[in-house]
Amino acid sequence: MKLTILFGGASFEHEISIVSAITLKEKLTNFDLTFIFCDSDHTFYLIEASKMKAITFSKGEYKKMPTLELSQGSFVQKSMFSKKEYSDVVLNLIHGGDGEDGTISSLLDFYAIKYIGPRTDASVFSYDKVYTKYLCDAIDVKSVRYEILTKSEHKDITLSYPVIVKPARLGSSIGVTIVKEESQMDYALDTAFEFDETVIVEPFLEGVKEYNLAGYKSNGEIKFSIVEEPQKEEFLDFEKKYMDFSRSEQVLKAEIPEELVLKLQTNFKKVYDGLFDGALIRCDFFVHDDEVLLNEINPIPGSMANYLFEDFATALEELSSSLPQKKRIASSYEYIHSISKAKGK
Template identity: 50%
Template structure:
């Protein structure tokens, strides 16, 4: 199975996507297709280095066009298709995680590993994520939605955590200890979104990460990682940790780990078919809470898996199929026949 990693994008997480792609490329054989800040695709046909992108040197490489069936490079006489079997969506943030790229792949009939449109729209919006999890019978923390043009009194006691509603990372997130810090935290979050989500910040709560997918042989789970305690996972911590080679499996009482697996299955199946996702959990007073769903985790959470290449191949063999509509023009032909 030959893969092509599509990365970059036009979001706040553009640079993180570059680092993520380089980290994943160290684990698997794959072509690299870069989506730059102008929305153009390039085939990266040399060893990727960070400066290659920041300097603009990538523009000397083959520019690609997205057409039915794949990416194409212009030649002197004819176009040449970039040969791969399955694309990997590794564009973090807007466009990669909100459904735009999934819609393009679907429209141009390109097989891909990543969240489909509906899964992207749901998981990119933290409010939709909570509503979805609750509908499935999963626990979520209490929350309050605030809009830039409709600030309402806070219904929680301090401390609280303030998050932009639609953003794929910890950018714009603040822990607020008292009323004097709330206004500034809201201003920071509103820099990135017109709506924010506020949750109680619970001291002593435990955080766990679990990645997984459903492949040709059933569910595949990563190690269950307990996040080392800080105040919260900031942007750099959350995304730069994917360069690690390995993590320690979380230590939990008998039966507890299986409860995390069951929660993951509820969230994943069938909405996230075709994707490798990571779910961030909270664990408090023996209760498991869904915190966030990361539909395109950094380096596809390769550091959490024993063998990410095997996971990719298993998912690639069981991608969801879209049924084609057979258009026969019967209605138009019947009208024409009556004239």
């Protein structure tokens, strides 16, 4: 299968996207892969597969490689006398801003480029944790209680300590702090507000179990991954998640009752249906006091959660053959013609 991997972007998760792309290069050895890197200035570069190494980007060596432009249906490499088009299905692997906030999806839709990834409306509800809470309320999926704080408005929280403070629009546990007592709150807020104008505060749940489940839709049916119970301490910090994004070996299936598996799948389906068609997503759930709670939606999970699938290559092939088609609206100019005719022009 031919596949173009688009990665990089201008966000705090830029480097994580590079790690994910390198991981998939090693994972998808039977694919005909093209790599397109979006740098922090939003210039697209065609990266040789042999140059898909961290040093290529950390030392700026990618700037010596061909640049690409967008055209209807493809990325284009232009030279003085010719041009080459890259029109394979694109895998949006840009984590965080650009990739998950709807910027890239809007751009690819605008140029009618086929892609695997969340569409713009799905990006809106999954990128902002506040909107994710609103989505949960709308689709009858339970989530952790929360309060919202903004940089411009100072108010005290009513939740009891300990709590978790998170930037509203950031992933990979960047800017996240566990606050055990009120004296630590100012530091936690200062840290979170470095990354976002809005933060979300949730109670820190003692004895909570966490389970990760990924999936995608193919031929009208959602295909689920195995359920993983991540091994962690209090929470996965940035460093642990950074390493997590380079995983390529399948993880062990969680030893949980089938009844719980079905509950997780039911909640996943509520999140996915009608919103995430065309994407492979991962939902992270909490189980607390026998209640399933959605913790987070990962619309572009690290390394595409390949480690949760028994046959990840087939998953991408199935998904790429079931992508939603955005309807193109043709302009007939009938209205303008009728006006001109009425005026005798």
